[in-house]
Amino acid sequence: MILCLDRLLWAPIVDSLFWKKFGRRKSWLVPMQYFIGVFLLTFSNYVHDLLEGKVSNPHDSIVILTIIFFVITFFTATQDIAVDGNFITK
Secondary structure (H helix, E strand, C coil): CCHHHHHHHHHHHHHCCCCCCCCCHHHHHHHHHHHHHHHHHHHHHHHHHHHHHHCCCHHHHHHHHHHHHHHHHHHHHHHHHHHHHHHHHC
């Protein structure tokens, strides 16, 4: 729910910052696709260990999982903002 509210604050930044050579929406769409893909591939090996509790401190695994899911959600929310902006302008 918090990320939905943050989108109201983040959307004007996404809309105003872009590379003119690359385009207003593609400046965010393409990097977010790569970030999401690399992030999911990188942490797919570690999530199982964190869920099974193979980390020495269970509290640490909860914090790490929360951070991982927050970052993934942030990247997908940013991509959604760029896709919505692309749909509205066309």
